Amino acid sequence: MxxxxxxxxxxxxxxxxxxxxxxxxxxxxxxxxxxxxxxxxxxxxxxxxxxxxxxxxxxxxxxxxxxxFVDAHVHYPQTAIIASWGKRLIDWLNLYTFPEEMRFADRAYADEIAARYLDLIVARGTTTVCSYATIHPESVDAIFTAAKSRGMRLYAGKTCMDRNAPDGLRDTAKSAYDQSKQLLQKWHGQDRLSYVITPRFSPTSTPEQLAALGALWKENPACLMQTHLSEQTDEIDWVHSLHPQSRDYLDTYETQGLLGEGALYGHAIHLTAREKARLIEAGASLVHCPTSNMFIGSGLFDMDLARHLPVGLATDTGGGSNFSMLHTMAAAYEVAQLRGQSLHPAQLWWLATQGSARALRAQDRIGxxxxxxxxxxxxxxxxxxxxxxxxxxxxxxxxxxxxxxxxxxxxxxxxxxxxxxxxxxxx
The missing domain is CATH 2.30.40.10 (Urease, subunit C, domain 1)
Structure with a gap:
């Protein structure tokens, strides 16, 4: 009926x-x-x-x-550490994120947090998210299983890291490729579920691992690829020290086959003119995470980019300080005000629905x-x-x-x- x-x-x-x-x-x-x-x-x-x-x-x-609402960039494993006392990005990872993500080797714990997270967001009107998991395949299985039982359209992938992370949270170029491929074959296209190839960011992946994931994406172009880009200035300096051969932060991905349509870059605050031009030319998507950007002091996203390429909106749980997309729209409005860009309510609502769906290449289905x-x-x-x-x-x-x-x-x-x-x- x-x-x-x-x-x-x-x-x-x-x-x-x-x-x-x-x-x-x-x-x-x-x-x-x-x-x-x-x-x-x-x-x-x-x-x-x-x-x-x-x-x-x-x-x-x-x-x-x-x-x-469509939340285009989250870390569901950080549900339990949301609103922890703020630090800069690298401190946040070492003090809060990495210790919590270690726990997701335990499938029972991953199931508990996945169910809690989805229940929290549904109660706040969010019906689709694009989430990072942890390096553990169990964490991917947990979030997809929980989403499938609720009939949700959901995007997620195994987070890959082979350096600058603690023991127990590192894989290798080969294991990242192999496990990601196995999970992709297991989950992608099942019911309303989509696998996303997920290098965390250049500081935690060697060029070899990024190249391996670039090869996997080339083999599976129907999948999305998500990572982080230019979130904080000290992070950018770190990237330059780790990748001295690269022209800029984006180039660390571009040279390894991780730039193109279907690429999702979270934050993207401190972009160079070359990076902006290449992102637009490649048809990539950006995801604005205003509560996170303010909570850990990253900077102010330039919403004028939404006139040139797809831009989604996201809570960035748990660096973001709230599960609500209403709260995130309010933060996006305030960030734009600080840049002299006044956003109309229609634009804010669009970002949280059709704009995020467009960033996920799903505007014909959701949003x-x-x-x-x-x-x-x-x-x-x-x-x-x-x-x-x-x-x-x-x-x-x-x-x-x-x-x-x-x-x-x-x-x-x-x-x-x-x-x-x-x-x-x-x-």
Whole structure:
């Protein structure tokens, strides 16, 4: 039987970084018809009720129905260390990340954290993530198993490191290639799951390991490749000392076959002119991680890049300090303000949905409401707290209704989260 979700409906017919708010489509009394995990129709509620009298009706009143949030860069193994007292990137890795990731050799622990992480994000309206695992194949199996049981579309890969990491967290060029290939063959394309080739970043991979993973990506071009790029200035100096033959940070990947369409680079704050030009030319994607960038003092991302290449938005759990994409949108707005770039609410919402889906090369499946898209939806209460309600009561446009929730909303704003046509969370 079909389900009919009624409320305000927000979708996109274009890119608001190109077309402004005119790219968005808003129905004040709309509805979304869902059946067998897909969006069958969207339109005015009265017309869809009349056309589908047998559908189960879920009347969300004045709540906003949107595509579910897409978080394009996370480290699910860092769930338990989120909001640890801040350090610079290299300190963070040594003090918090590496000791915690050592625990993921234990499949039971990996299963526990994977389940906890997915439950936390679904309760905050996120329906898809692209996650780093640890070097342990067990950590990849855990997150894919948990996602499959929930019917989620999820991207993940084994994190590969063969230097500058503690004993127990290093593999080799050969084992990184072999284990990644085995996991790719096991999981990629199963249900809604996609494997992502995942070198952590150049400081923890030798050129030999990067080349091995570049070869694996060339053999499997349908997969994405994710890594980190130009997050902090001292990190960039470290990269130059480790790769003196390279022209710049991006070149450490480019020369090893790790630049092209389907490449996802997290952070990308301190880019040179050459790096920007090559990223645009290659059709790569960037992922903006504003809460993480501020929490560990990395810098301010240049959102003008979204006019030239795909840019997604991400919490960067657990360097990022919150699981919520609403909170992340607010941080993105504030970062842009500090750069003199004022982002419209349509652009913020796009980044958290269709923009991130586009970065993942999945814009034809997730991140928007349209017939044929997968039925991953979030229902957002635009008056979830007294402070937000008093602001939205004065609103004269839909964006004036939405913006207070972007800036002040939290998990209380999430009325429901639908994944693959099934309500996984209802407040």
């Amino acid at each position: 079909a389900d009919l979700l009624c409320g305000q409906v927000l979708s996109f017919a274009g890119d608001p970084f190109d077309q402004g708010e005119a790219a968005a489509r808003h129905l004040a009394q709309g509805a979304v018809l869902v059946e067998a995990g897909k969006i069958v129709a969207m339109g005015e509620a009265a017309a869809l009720r009349a056309a589908h009298p047998q559908a189960r009706v879920h009347d969300y009143g004045q709540a906003l129905i949107s595509a579910g 928007n409401i349209a017939p044929g898209m997968e039925a991953d939806l979030v229902v957002v209460d635009l008056a979830s707290t007294p402070a937000i309600e008093q602001a939205t009561r004065r609103a004269e446009t839909v964006w004036q209704q939405i913006f207070p929730t972007i800036m002040m909303g939290d998990d209380r704003a999430i009325r429901a989260t639908w994944v693959n046509g099934t309500p996984l969370h209802e407040a």
